[in-house]
Amino acid sequence: MLTFDRIVPTTCPFCGVGCQINLHIKENRIVQVSADFDKRPNYGELCVKGRFGTDFVHHPTRLTKPLIRKDIVLGQPFGKARQAASVAEAYREATWEEALTLVADQFARIAQESGGDAIGAFASAKLTNEDNYLFQKLARAVLKTNNVDHCARLCHAGSVVGLMRTIGSAAMSNSITEMEHLHTFLVTGSNTTYAHPVIALKMLKAVDKGARLIVVDPRRIEMADHATLWLQQRPGTDVAVFQAMAHVIVDEGLYDKDYVASQTEGFEEYATHIQRFTPEWAEDVSGVPAWKIREAARMYATAPSAAIYWGMGISQSTHGSDNASALVNLAMLAGHLGKYGGGLNPLRGQNNVQGCSDMGGLPNVYPGYQPVSDPAAKAKFEKLWGTELHDKPGLTVVEMAHAAGEGRIRAMYIMGENPATSDPNLHAVYEHFSNLDFMVVQDIFPTETARFAHVILPAASWAEKDGTFTNTERRVQRIRAALPAPGEARPDLEILQDLARRLEARLGVHTTPGWNYAGPEEVWHEVGQAASEFAGITYERIEHEGIQYPCYTEDDPGTMYLFEDGVPRGKGKFWLMDFRPPVELPDEDYPFNLSTGRLLYHWHGGALTRRSRLNDAAPEPVVEIHPLDAKKLGLVSGDLARIRSRRGEVVARVRVTDRSPIGTVFLPMHYAEAAANLLTLDALDPAAKIPDYKNTAVAVEKAEAADWQLVLA
């Protein structure tokens, strides 16, 4: 029997469920992962990624030394960013001293020449709250720019805007603990069994106990097989279905009259507005039978309490904020806010995307969502940080890339993000990055993005540092150093402070309390001062189990579900919207709709899971095609297919399956060799600036083995 050197409790680094895991360490390797059966939120349950996928930390391609591009000679001007084919050929190893001096010199030079707003900073939903807090503080207080954003822009920006403008809070309102006891719930645009596997298990338990499940999704995802009602709408017609459901609820008088009267505003106008969105109209638009829409509306509205869960299918759309607001309208009509087993629940993707947003990793807000444009908030942070700040909101992720292309952004600091696979329309992104005068990437692997950089800084992985992650249900949980970092890799917190000290010296900026935090706990203490909803959470209190914010004082148990005393906006606002079709619809040249998404075995850009044994379970890109479409195209499972859009093309293996609806093909986002985002378009939601990853017009044709080789090479 194997004995372990130590067993370290921590939080899973993959998705937003935030499962509590134990790393079993032998000779400084993770050899096994277990979970405690009595610990929230997962109670001992894990998915394949958490239990078997953490071996990426030992992958031989881990960055172990600072790297500087070989063609850079100190003191002389050097070329723009460009993607290197190989790290070994294009970079040389450097000391930390040399690398940080170069980075500080260049950032300081560009900030002095063109102002702080010529620098763009990408925070990271994979890193800790403390890392992200210091990162945005560095950008705002030292570099003097609000150009801080992260991948939440590409995932839940639609939800955030859709929720903020109607109820004033964007976090998941209810808890994972409640899921087993649901009465009725609606899941839409979320392939929960793949993207949040452990949450899906809790939902299935509720279904076993008799809960009624309404799935609204164009793909026959696994949850649809467990559903009481499955509404299979045409891709991009979500708003039509939800508006028609609202129509039924109002028309049949099923709405919660007390809640609507006391907690909301704009109902009269809204009720008039949705009169024309009949279920019959929605059937024409969405293909969902009118009777099903009626049934779903009745089921949802008449339940004593009913929850709505959604994922990327709702948010990642050029009308993502409308989709989310349409769901808010439903919840307000039915009065399902502020109660157990109800609420509006955007399922957050990354392990700490909630935390990164909370910590102010966004261009328009300080930590705790205090707007940079609000003079009171600005004054508060100027006092806390002891330096002048500026009130102009910064640029978002996709806007920063565009600004780089136009030369308005000259330098980028990217910490633990991989926009060169995750941004839409990659060919354009590559061009934009290639216009940068200076680019620094801080990561654990030489990602597609890192290979554009002038300087690559090697960071410690999640298993090699301390800190906190905030999961999708607002639970702040500890991560712990279980291993030494490989080579000279350093925790992000140390790198940031080292760099900040150098930048302050060069720019003549002084912030309080300086950049000499003893560790993440001290940073977390400052977070509590910056945003009161975290003030009650201390490392000591979350030693064994995390606490759900808001938590204002040390005797506050935290908040299981929000809005019990009304929504933060005061009164919920019914949002009026019209149905808008997707920007790019299939046509004669590009007859199919492409939807992108996730697999169970991989994670986002694949930087981690492609370097883990998880890759054995899903080693190559597979495109899912409906049997009738496959027949027309002369394709069978196992064939290769070329998928072309107006922006690019990829080759993937074919799987014929009715999981995809007729006319829609599905391509996972995890494979750099068939990067789905070479195809997607960078049209943005006007309010949320989120791109549409679910609707791209493509052509599909049979490909040959030679094409496959070409792609791999």
Next chain:
Amino acid sequence: MNPTISLTIDGQPVEAPADATVLEAAKAVGITIPTLCHHPNLTPPAVCRLCVVEWEGRRTLQPACATQVAADAVIHTRSERVDLARRTILEMLATTVDLSDAPELRAMMADYDAHPERFGEDLTRREHDPIIDNSFFVRDYDKCVLCWRCVEACGTDMEHAFALGFSGRGFETSIATFFENPMPETTCVFCGNCVGVCPTGALKDRRVFELEMALATS
């Protein structure tokens, strides 16, 4: 409010919720009843019978994990009859199954003075080659005591994947996939929740399995 009832366990008066199991009621007053197939997060399958207790007035021994308490019951958790039953179960397991990865069971054998050798040498053991058919976990059914936890974790108690069931009858019974297909050809999603609940090391992270092999041969 759940009504409370009174009963006696090992001569001690006990107050317990009316819907508690004997196991829970005993645990609440600090009496430990040994278990094997029982797991707090799973439906008790009550197949191992290690937790049996003597209930005065009931003919057979009762599995504590799956028996509800009743008012005025008089229960003995360490009577001679109970000890004999547990000892025999442990001895029979030890004669057929490799318990080298089950330290708790081995400790129990000492506790109950179990002597599997009394059944004689040369007994047929349940022997299987380890099944290594995926990158994530190994199934080594030499070590399987058929406790059923993995089947439940794969079913409605946790994963809803339903990849595991059993094959064979009687002594030949084994946990298995449909038609004993390799794991990647089943509905398995490799969550490893079965590995997490396995009490005897029959299911094991492949990395741990390989390390043990390497250490054993070096």
